[in-house]
Amino acid sequence: MTQHTTATPVTAPAPAVLVLEDGTVHRGAAYGARGARLGEAVFATGMTGYQETLTDPSYARQIVVQTAPHIGNTGINDEDAESRKIWVAGYVVRDAARRPSNWRSRRTLDEELEVQGIVGIKDVDTRSITRHLRSAGAMKAGIFSGDQAARPIAELITEVRAQPSMAGARLAEEVSTDTAYVVEPHEHGWTDEIVATVAAIDLGIKTMTPVRMAERGLRVHVLPAASSFAEIQALGPDGVFLSNGxxxxxxxxxxxxxxxxxxxxxxxxxxxxxxxxxxxRALGFGTYKLPFGHRGINQPVMDHATGKVEITSQNHGFAVDAPVGEVLTAPQERFGRVEVSHSSLNDGVVEGLRCLDIPAFSVQYHPEAAAGPHDSAYLFDRFVELMTDASTQTGADTVTPISHDPALTPAPETRGGNPLNA
Structure with missing residues (x-):
């Protein structure tokens, strides 16, 4: 007797629409939670590390467009999150993996987005969207899925345009820890005595950042964004760190x-x-909003002290407005001389500052490499040296200015406009 089986019908995915403030509309399918979410549309060029991207607090209130076409292939694991939750406002992908394949995977990306209430859209041309954002700049946007996708487009555009701009947004306190905590060196493979103590102000800190310090023997006190100088002094730290955010x-x-x-x-x-x-800004320089920012794990940066190029992980939409290629007295003159230590090879944007008369330096990119290349891990060693060098503690000037090669300095007129990495 012939047996007949009934095929299970394939359920069509719920509709979704991505609406940009300039009236551009992209239709696709719902991904993750259903509903409506607003944010600033930006693109990220990393081919890997989507879990780290989603959980990076620096992406708060942003709708992230992934340029890599296949997303979700390795699912979600319990080890790679860079904070306590997903922070992106919305997520835009082209081809979402239907079945993840990785030995650490615990659930699908679709499931994780739904559980955390993150509205996404799939089956859209992310390359086209990225090219548009590269030309027109990052802009307000909204993802509307399920029943929300059936609303009149004119109504959705009005809603998108009415949301607040990222310029002028104060968000660090929203993503910061509420209570202080300590990351101990012995928890991360360090077996010797503690080298130094750091007070790290959490403006949106990623999990791996204090870990990189702990791996070098540093005890890291992670403090809320609203912490005072008196609270820092009470810890008696050898150094102070300000995070991403x-x-x-x-x-x-x-x-x-x-x-x-x-x-x-x-x-x-x-x-x-x-x-x-x-x-x-503490030194007296201004900051400005980039047209579409630097977001990805393949951003080339010039170290002006060595002439070497570092491939870096970046996620920023603002930059410091300081001259590249010269030593100058900081606008806040009491802090002495300062110079740009690193700059972007794509557009000349300032990627690092170094003070010459006080023990302070910074970079615009992410040396913790989560995700990303490890070219810049030496910066944590430099911080250790800064804290353990007795001469800097007593105020002696031991820093030699960088001898800049004009041929290696990007033309300032190109700053902020990046034709690459899209």
Whole structure:
């Protein structure tokens, strides 16, 4: 007797639409949670590390467009998250993996997005979207899926345009830890005595950053963004660190003033990403919003001290406005001389600052490499040296200015406009 089987019908995915503030519309299928989410549309060029991207607090209130076409292939694991949750406002992918394949995978990316309430869209031409954002700049956007996708487009455009801009956004306190905690060296393979103690201000810190310090024998006290100088002093740290984070550095008045107190006390300082922008403003430089930012794990940076090129991991939409290729007295003259130590080879944007008369330096990129290349791990060693060098603790000037080669300095007129990495 012939047996007949009934095929299970394939359920069509719920519709979704991506709406940009300039009226551009892309239709696709729902991915993750259903609903409506607003944010600033930006693109990230990394071919790997989507879990680290999603959980990077610097992406708060941003809709991330992944240029890599296949996303979700390795699922979600329990080890690679860079914070306590997914921070992106929305997620845009081309081809979402239907079945992840990795020995560490615990669930699909689609499931994780749904559980955490992240609205996404798939089956759209992310390359076309990226080219548009590269030309027109990062802009307000919204993802609308399920029933929300059926609303009139004109209504959705109005809603997108009404949301606040990223310029002027103060977000560090929203993503920072509420309570202080300590990352101990012995928890990360260090077996010798503690080398130094660091007070790390969490402006959106990634998990791997204090781990990289702990691996070098540093005890790291991670403090809330609103911490005071008195609270830092109470710990008696050998150095102070300001982390990455989201938002406009021009709004971080409290952190800027805090850092000025740190610099005046001549406490060794290291900052990355948002911390670099805070150092720039503490020294008296301005900051500005880039047309579409630097986001990816393949960004080339010139180290002006060595002439070497580092391939770096970056995620920033703002930059420090300082001259490249010269030593100058900081606009806040009490902090002495300063120079740009690193710059982008794509567009000349400032990627690092170095103070010559006080123990302080910073970079705009992410040396913790989560995800990304390890070219810049030496910066954590430099921070250790800064704290353990007795001459810097006593205020002696031991820093020699960089001898800049004009041929290696990107033309300043190209700053902020990056024709590559898209």
């Amino acid at each position: 989201p938002g406009d550095p021009a709004t971080a008045a409290n952190q800027i003033e805090l850092l000025r107190e740190v610099l005046e006390a001549r406490t060794p300082f290291f900052g990355i990403c948002f911390g670099n922008q805070i150092l720039g």
